[in-house]
Structure formats: structure tokens, C-alpha cells
Amino acid sequence: MTMPRQNTPNINSFKRIVGNLYTFYRDGFSQMILGKKLWKIILIKLFVMFVILKLFFFPNYLNTKFETDEEKGNYVLEQITRNVP
Amino acid sequence: MDFDLSLVNWSRAQFALTAMYHWLFVPLTLGLSFLCAFFESIYVRTENEEWKGITKFWMTLFGINFAIGVATGIILEFEFGTNWSNYSWIVGDIFGAPLAIEGIFAFFLEATFFAVMFFGWNRVSKKFHLFSTWMVAVGSNLSAVWILVANGWMQNPVGMMFNPETARFEMQSFFDVVFNPVAVSKFVHTSSSGFVMASLFVLTVSSWYLIKGRHVQMAKKSIVVASVFGLLSSGFVVFNGDESAYVVAQKQPMKLAAIEGLYKGQTAAPIVAAGILNPKKQPGDDQDPFLVKVEIPYLLSLLANRSLNSFVPGVDDLIYGNEAQNIEGVGPKIARGKTALQDLAQFKQARKENNSQAADLALAKFRKNQDYMGYGYLNKPEDAVPPVATPYYAFHIMVALGSLFPVIFAVFLYFTLKGSLVRQKWLLPIGLISGLLGLMAQQSGWVVAEVGRQPWAINGLLPVQAATSNLSASNVQVTFFMFLGLFTLLLLAEISIMLKQISIGPEGGTLK
Numbered sequence: 001m002t003m004p005r006q007n008t009p010n011i012n013s014f015k016r017i018v019g020n021l022y023t024f025y026r027d028g029f030s031q032m033i034l035g036k037k038l039w040k041i042i043l044i045k046l047f048v049m050f051v052i053l054k055l056f057f058f059p060n061y062l063n064t065k066f067e068t069d070e071e072k073g074n075y076v077l078e079q080i081t082r083n084v085p
Numbered sequence: 086m087d088f089d090l091s092l093v094n095w096s097r098a099q100f101a102l103t104a105m106y107h108w109l110f111v112p113l114t115l116g117l118s119f120l121c122a123f124f125e126s127i128y129v130r131t132e133n134e135e136w137k138g139i140t141k142f143w144m145t146l147f148g149i150n151f152a153i154g155v156a157t158g159i160i161l162e163f164e165f166g167t168n169w170s171n172y173s174w175i176v177g178d179i180f181g182a183p184l185a186i187e188g189i190f191a192f193f194l195e196a197t198f199f200a201v202m203f204f205g206w207n208r209v210s211k212k213f214h215l216f217s218t219w220m221v222a223v224g225s226n227l228s229a230v231w232i233l234v235a236n237g238w239m240q241n242p243v244g245m246m247f248n249p250e251t252a253r254f255e256m257q258s259f260f261d262v263v264f265n266p267v268a269v270s271k272f273v274h275t276s277s278s279g280f281v282m283a284s285l286f287v288l289t290v291s292s293w294y295l296i297k298g299r300h301v302q303m304a305k306k307s308i309v310v311a312s313v314f315g316l317l318s319s320g321f322v323v324f325n326g327d328e329s330a331y332v333v334a335q336k337q338p339m340k341l342a343a344i345e346g347l348y349k350g351q352t353a354a355p356i357v358a359a360g361i362l363n364p365k366k367q368p369g370d371d372q373d374p375f376l377v378k379v380e381i382p383y384l385l386s387l388l389a390n391r392s393l394n395s396f397v398p399g400v401d402d403l404i405y406g407n408e409a410q411n412i413e414g415v416g417p418k419i420a421r422g423k424t425a426l427q428d429l430a431q432f433k434q435a436r437k438e439n440n441s442q443a444a445d446l447a448l449a450k451f452r453k454n455q456d457y458m459g460y461g462y463l464n465k466p467e468d469a470v471p472p473v474a475t476p477y478y479a480f481h482i483m484v485a486l487g488s489l490f491p492v493i494f495a496v497f498l499y500f501t502l503k504g505s506l507v508r509q510k511w512l513l514p515i516g517l518i519s520g521l522l523g524l525m526a527q528q529s530g531w532v533v534a535e536v537g538r539q540p541w542a543i544n545g546l547l548p549v550q551a552a553t554s555n556l557s558a559s560n561v562q563v564t565f566f567m568f569l570g571l572f573t574l575l576l577l578a579e580i581s582i583m584l585k586q587i588s589i590g591p592e593g594g595t596l597k
Contacts (some may be wrong), residue, residue, distance in 0.1 A: 002180060003320060023442050024200075024204060024208060025200065025204070025206075027204070027208075028183070028200060028203070028205075029204075032202075034582075034586065035148070035203070036146070037582065038149065038152035038153075038582070039149065039152075041153065041578055042152055042156070045156060045575065047154060048571065049159060049160060049163075050115055050158060053160070053163060053564075053567075054163055056267075057167075057563075057567070058163035058164070058166065058564070059166075059167060060166035060167065060168040060170070061166060061167050061170035061554040061555075062166075062170050062173075062174060063166075063497025063555070069251070072174055073174070073250070073251045073252045073253065074252075075384075076170075076171050076174045076175060076252040076435075077173050077252040077429070077433050079251065079551075079555065080171060080175075080252065080429075080547075080551055081426055081429050081430040082424075083501075
């Protein structure tokens with residue numbers, strides 16, 4: 001019978017911490033001026049890197065050709081011994 | 086062995102371009118974070134609002150540098166996967182842990198303390214804000230540890246064994262990898278040189294204000310803190326640079342010979358303080374390596390072996406051998422390396438044929454020469470020599486500038502404390518360009534480290550030509566020029582935003 005009463009302050013303080021954190025970040029982001037410009041640059045940069053460069057120009061060479069680690073290991077072993085006389 | 090050198094060279098050029106671009110931002114982040122912590126500590130201690138303004142101003146420039154530089158290092162990881170897939174696979178087990186730790190560490194640091202640093206003014210207690218600023222400084226530098234552990238391992242591979250079953254170097258001792266002497270000396274040298282770089286940046290911006298007669302008090306106060314930090318850090322850089330050279334001499338003697346233009350080894354070897362290399366000089370010939378040079382007696386022996394009369398091997402000793410000094414040449418190593426690769430190929434064939442007895446036999450034979458496997462990819466002893474001129478000139482530029490910086494800091498500190506800095510019209514332009522000189526020293530340092538270790542991707546075990554993917558050179562050329570465009574745009578963005586913020590000055594307040 002006493003359990004819910006004991007837990008209530010903990011739950012409330014947890015909610016308060018989460019609420020404070022949310023407000024902290026929300027206010028911080030909403031009050032940015034120069035920061036907004038910098039965030040735009042960061043987001044554009046990340047888009048160019050992960051969506052354009054990674055997808056179209058920088059696929060992981062081994063992942064595109066093989067599925068298992070065993071296949072990749074065999075291929076690399078083949079590559080590093082391919083010119084052995 | 087035949088390799089597509091144009092692919093190798095374009096891949097190297099692209100990696101170098103990305104790494105050098107990335108390295109424009111990193112040293113400033115490493116050092117400016119500590120300077121912000123110093124400024125804020127003075128503010129919290131004195132409760133003088135002027136120091137708060139100073140802290141916020143430099144914190145804003147730190148934020149701009151961080152925002153433009155953040156994630157540029159990720160491109161290097163893309164390049165590993167695409168252009169250097171053999172290498173990437175082979176070292177995956179070694180690099181996985183340090184790079185994962187770095188990624189997780191950076192994420193938590195940036196999501197928590199970084200946010201408090203910029204959003205937390207007047208919202209958290211002064212002491213907690215200061216604690217957060219210190220945590221950003223300490224965390225940024227600890228982040229660098231893991232990258233340099235990975236780089237140190239490439240220069241001096243320890244704590245691992247090659248597993249032919251998986252075609253990977255597998256970690257045997259995390260402790261050996263982390264406390265690799267090359268990694269330790271590299272981290273200490275790199276981070277402290279970042280402190281010097283950031284101190285020079287503060288001198289540059291502050292000198293500009295003093296020339297313009299703006300924000301004079303802020304500029305002078307900033308110069309005092311930056312000069313003290315810069316003076317201590319540059320002294321430490323000289324000290325740990327000596328340790329770095331000692332470690333290079335012990336672990337990568339060819340690199341030391343290249344950066345000194347030393348072809349014929351010498352007892353009581355002098356160091357070349359300055360000199361112009363003979364461009365026609367080739368290993369093994371009798372030409373003088375220098376057209377002109379100024380030497381300091383005994384210093385190279387002292388630097389390399391901590392003994393004035395010790396022998397320092399030159400390029401010729403290392404590639405052709407020197408029986409008197411018990412140095413094995415590259416020729417016998419190439420023979421042993423080729424035997425190791427043949428045994429590895431036999432192991433692969435036996436395994437394919439499910440002949441476990443033959444596979445075990447080939448593996449046992451491979452183990453005898455595995456430490457030389459990288460030499461098996463070389464065609465002649467001269468292939469083990471890096472392009473001497475590049476690391477030689479880069480090293481001497483770095484050392485000359487590194488010797489100049491403590492003098493600059495000392496002179497700035499002296500005149501600032503004397504109260505006559507503004508009247509030193511000759512000194513302020515030097516302060517103005519000192520940041521550029523710092524960048525030049527930073528980039529030269531990496532050229533020494535990376536060009537000096539050629540032809541190796543992993544020292545002695547994997548040369549760059551065996552580390553690349555089986556791509557066409559044109560693919561890499563396209564992305565090289567794409568990066569050149571992207572990096573130029575980003576750099577212009579940084580310079581433009583940074584200059585605008587500097588022009589606004591401390592009135593711009595904190596990064597919002």
C-alpha cells in the first residue's frame with residue numbers, strides 16, 4: 001500500500017529533470033542567431049557527406065561485392081597474394 | 086610486383102587532401118578549448134565581467150571552427166572503405182575499438198557538455214558551466230588519443246598477429262596498442278602543438294584588434310593568457326619533439342634518415358640545421374646529398390640515440406645493409422617477404438582444396454617470415470625509400486617555425502606586461518601572421534609523419550600499393566576534384582563567418 005506513495009516523488013523528480021533538459025535544449029536552439037547559420041552548414045555538410053558522397057561515390061567496396069566476412073576475408077587474401085610468382 | 090600506381094597515387098593524394106583539410110580545424114579545437122577554459126576560470130575566480138566577455142568571444146570563434154570542422158574526419162573513413170578496402174579490412178580488428186571509443190566519446194561529450202557551454206550561460210551555476218567548459222577541453226583532447234593510437238599503430242604495428250584465415254591483423258594486447266611508444270609520443274606532440282596553434286590564433290586576432298585600435302583591453306588580456314599558454318606549450322613541444330625524434334630513430338630509422346637527408350650513416354652524426362638538397366642525388370651513388378648545408382655537430386646522434394658518439398644509419402645503410410653496424414639491408418628482407426607471400430598463397434590454395442595438412446604446413450612456414458611480408462611487395466631495395474625531399478623540407482620548416490614560436494610568445498608577453506605592446510609597430514604584424522605560420526608548422530608536421538613513412542601503409546607489413554581497392558584511377562580522380570571543390574567552399578564559409586565575427590568583436594556575445 002505504501003509503494004506508490006514512495007515512488008511518486010522519484011517519478012516527479014525524473015519528470016522534472018527530463019522537462020528541464022527539454023526546456024534547456026529547446027530554448028538554447030530557439031535563441032540561436034549565428035548558431036542557426038552554423039547548424040545549417042553542419043546539416044548541409046552532413047547531407048552532402050552521407051546522402052550524396054557515401055551513397056553515390058563512396059560505397060564500401062567490400063560490402064558492395066560480398067555479404068559475409070568469410071567472403072571478404074577470402075577476397076582480400078586473394079588480392080594481397082594475387083601477384084605472387 | 087605490378088600495381089596501378091596512378092590509382093595508388095590518386096588515392097594517396099585524395100587521402101592527403103582530406104587529412105590536411107581536416108587538420109586545419111583540429112589543432113585549433115584542441116588548443117582553443119583549453120584557452121576558453123582558462124579565460125572562464127579567470128572570470129569565475131575574479132568575477133570580473135570583462136573576462137566573461139573575453140570568454141564568450143573566444144568561445145564563439147571556437148564554436149565556428151568546431152562547426153565547420155566537425156565530421157570532416159568522417160570522409161577519411163569513407164575513403165578507407167572505398168579506396169583502401171584491402172587495408173581497411175586488414176586493420177579492421179585493430180582500429181575498430183579505438184575508433185568506436187572515439188565516436189561514442191565524442192557524441193556524449195558534444196551532446197552534453199558542449200551544449201551547456203553554449204546554451205548554459207545564466208542557466209546553470211557558474212561552477213557547473215566552468216566544469217562543462219573544462220570537460221569539453223579535456224574530452225576533445227582525449228578524443229584525439231584514439232585517432233592517434235590508430236595512427237601510431239600504422240607507424241609501429243604492435244600488440245597483434247596476422248591471421249591468414251581471416252586476412253586480418255588481430256589484436257593480441259589492447260594495452261600494447263594503446264601504450265605503443267609511437268602513439269604516446271604522437272599524442273603528446275600533436276596535442277601540445279595544437280595548444281601552440283591556438284595560442285598563435287589568439288595572437289593573430291588580438292594583434293589585428295591592436296593594429297586597428299579596437300578592443301584594446303580585451304586584446305591585451307587575451308595576449309597575456311595566450312602567450313603564457315603558448316610559451317609553456319611550445320617549450321613542451323620542443324621537449325616532446327625530442328622524444329618523438331628518438332622514437333622515430335628507434336622504430337622508423339628510414340624516416341629519420343629521410344627527414345635529415347642522411348644517406349651515409351655516421352658516428353657522432355651532426356644534424357643539418359639548414360640546407361638545400363641535391364635534387365640529382367640517388368640512393369647508392371657517390372654524389373653529395375646537399376648543395377649547401379649548415380650543420381650542428383653531434384646533435385643527430387644525441388637526438389637519435391641519446392649518445393653523442395653513437396652511429397646513426399643513413400638511407401644507404403638501411404637499404405643496402407651495413408655489416409659493421411649489424412644492419413640488415415632491404416634485399417634479404419624482400420627475399421624473406423616474398424617467401425612469406427608464397428607461403429601465404431600456398432596456405433590459401435591448400436585451404437581452398439580442403440587440404441588441412443598442407444595448409445598447416447604452409448602456415449607454419451609463413452609464421453617464420455611473417456614480419457617481413459610487406460617487403461615481399463617491393464621489387465628492389467630502393468623501393469623502401471620515401472621521397473626524401475618532401476619530408477626533409479617539411480621537417481626543417483616545422484622545426485624552424487617551432488623554434489620561432491617560443492620567441493614570439495616571450496616577446497609578446499614581455500611587451501604586454503611592460504605596457505608598451507601597442508607601441509611596438511614592428512611586432513604586431515608578426516603577431517598578425519603568426520597564426521598562418523602555426524598552420525604551416527601543423528601541416529608540415531603531418532607531411533613529415535605521413536610522407537616520411539612511405540612506402541608503408543603499415544610499417545614493414547603492408548605497402549600502400551597493396552592496400553588499395555581494385556578501382557579505376559578515374560573514379561578516384563573524380564572524387565578528388567569533387568572534394569577539392571567542397572573543401573574550398575567550406576573553407577571559404579569558415580573564413581567568411583570567422584572574419585565577420587572577429588569584425589563584430591566581443592559585442593557579438595556568445596554563440597547564439
